[in-house]
Amino acid sequence: MHKILALVIILGFAFVVSCSKQSDTTVTPTTTGTTATYNDLWIPPTLTGTTFTLTLAKSTKQLRTGAVTNTYGYNGASFWGPTLIMNKGDLVKLNVTNNLSEATTTHWHGFHIPAIMDGGPHQLIEAGTTWSPSFEVKNNAGTYWYHPHLHEKTKEHLTYGAGGLIIIKDPIESALALPRTYGEDDIPLVLTSRNYTSTNAFDLSARAYGDYQLTNGTSSAQVSLPKQYVRLRILNAEIERGYNLGFSDNRTFYVIGNDGGLLDAPVAVTRVKMMVGERVEILVNLGNDAAGSSLDLKAYNSGQAFGFPGGEPNSTGDFGSLLNNTDFPVLHINVKAATPTAITALPAKLTTNTYWTTADVTNSRTITITGGQGATAFSFDNNLYGETKINQTIKLNAIEKWTITNNNIFGHSFHIHDIQFKIISRSSGAVGTHESGWKDTVYVPVGESVSVIAKFDDFASSTNAYMYHCHFSNHEDGGMMGQFLVTQ
Numbered sequence: 001m002h003k004i005l006a007l008v009i010i011l012g013f014a015f016v017v018s019c020s021k022q023s024d025t026t027v028t029p030t031t032t033g034t035t036a037t038y039n040d041l042w043i044p045p046t047l048t049g050t051t052f053t054l055t056l057a058k059s060t061k062q063l064r065t066g067a068v069t070n071t072y073g074y075n076g077a078s079f080w081g082p083t084l085i086m087n088k089g090d091l092v093k094l095n096v097t098n099n100l101s102e103a104t105t106t107h108w109h110g111f112h113i114p115a116i117m118d119g120g121p122h123q124l125i126e127a128g129t130t131w132s133p134s135f136e137v138k139n140n141a142g143t144y145w146y147h148p149h150l151h152e153k154t155k156e157h158l159t160y161g162a163g164g165l166i167i168i169k170d171p172i173e174s175a176l177a178l179p180r181t182y183g184e185d186d187i188p189l190v191l192t193s194r195n196y197t198s199t200n201a202f203d204l205s206a207r208a209y210g211d212y213q214l215t216n217g218t219s220s221a222q223v224s225l226p227k228q229y230v231r232l233r234i235l236n237a238e239i240e241r242g243y244n245l246g247f248s249d250n251r252t253f254y255v256i257g258n259d260g261g262l263l264d265a266p267v268a269v270t271r272v273k274m275m276v277g278e279r280v281e282i283l284v285n286l287g288n289d290a291a292g293s294s295l296d297l298k299a300y301n302s303g304q305a306f307g308f309p310g311g312e313p314n315s316t317g318d319f320g321s322l323l324n325n326t327d328f329p330v331l332h333i334n335v336k337a338a339t340p341t342a343i344t345a346l347p348a349k350l351t352t353n354t355y356w357t358t359a360d361v362t363n364s365r366t367i368t369i370t371g372g373q374g375a376t377a378f379s380f381d382n383n384l385y386g387e388t389k390i391n392q393t394i395k396l397n398a399i400e401k402w403t404i405t406n407n408n409i410f411g412h413s414f415h416i417h418d419i420q421f422k423i424i425s426r427s428s429g430a431v432g433t434h435e436s437g438w439k440d441t442v443y444v445p446v447g448e449s450v451s452v453i454a455k456f457d458d459f460a461s462s463t464n465a466y467m468y469h470c471h472f473s474n475h476e477d478g479g480m481m482g483q484f485l486v487t488q
């Protein structure tokens with residue numbers, strides 16, 4: 001249904017619905033007086049080295065009381081997959097086995113690699129087969145991820161839980177006094193939400209937003225963190241919802257990294273907006289908190305302007321959710337004693353990025369968000385994705401400015417494969433300092449044009465295309481995706 005029409009229809013009874021809002025009466029949260037019940041945050045195991053073996057298979061997870069939920073996981077995980085730790089400069093090989101009963105693909109989100117290794121819709125991994133891409137890790141230290149990218153199946157495979165994080169390390173990051181003990185003071189956080197059927201199966205209907213939040217596949221997650229600077233590597237792995245993150249006492253925290261690596265210096269914020277596909281690395285100082293005290297990392301999603309995904313006031317229907325237009329916790333943090341190697345100071349300087357500027361640009365192109373009216377799917381430039389349709393052709397080594405214009409109904413999360421870009425302008429005002437680093441995914445709110453600059457270097461092919469698309473997987477599956485070739 002058209003979002004505005006849906007909004008108009010629900011406005012009449014939004015008040016009634018908000019008064020009868022249900023709580024999750026199953027696993028959690030069970031609130032008795034002021035004491036809530038939490039589940040311990042699952043920390044994905046890590047894989048290291050230069051050869052990575054991933055096996056995607058069906059699994060189950062006890063997410064609610066009663067029946068288990070059918071899920072997908074890599075390497076035996078009951079939801080999601082291991083965190084791959086790679087070093088910049090390494091030549092890596094990945095052996096990805098698909099033990100599902102249908103084809104999938106595995107995309108290395110954010111990686112600068114040849115198109116044929118990218119794991120987009122064309123690199124099919126048929127059921128029962130293994131795909132073995134290999135490439136040099138050329139990206140900066142940062143937080144990346146892998147996920148399915150099979151056209152028209154991406155939302156379904158993601159919903160079941162297929163995905164994982166990738167942490168890249170490099171000498172610049174390693175030389176800094178930053179928290180980097182994984183699972184101790186360096187914590188991965190994968191944010192999403194789900195709906196369930198009456199038999200506890202994941203709801204695969206057209207609903208865009210889950211009623212029940214999951215952090216690393218854990219509902220009502222809690223974690224004990226040491227009384228010192230802690231690093232959180234956060235991924236928005238939603239279908240469509242954005243997260244306006246902050247802490248329950250409104251404390252200042254520091255963005256140190258964007259999608260493609262470290263910022264030049266920490267950026268102090270009290271909120272950070274993350275759209276689907278985006279990553280931030282943040283530092284939060286727990287050094288002044290008493291051991292035994294607690295605080296929450298929360299999504300402050302109430303009161304957003306229309307077009308913020310998950311800000312719609314309705315709680316039912318395709319664009320409704322119990323979490324819409326509310327502030328809700330994504331992680332309960334219990335503060336414990338500091339570790340012997342605690343980081344107790346914020347680095348003043350992180351790295352020196354050399355960003356592209358308008359003066360570097362050798363070619364400009366515009367992409368207009370279209371469609372979305374009535375039953376018409378969202379698209380780019382009135383073109384739906386076509387398997388053999390090349391929408392853009394880029395000269396190898398071109399430094400291009402892409403302007404994405406959105407005068408059309410709703411916000412989107414725009415992702416370009418192959419490259420990392422610099423956001424140089426937003427028509428509605430300044431580019432946020434929290435998004436001033438290298439990016440591969442950018443929020444394009446309704447009523448705004450966003451310009452980004454990237455260099456398309458190293459990899460050319462006259463036949464193997466890269467994708468650009470909306471990272472809302474329901475929009476992507478609906479055809480809001482285009483293909484580009486980088487040619488000699």
Ligand SMILES: [Cu+2]
Nearest residue numbers: 412470472475
């Ligand atoms: Cu979209």
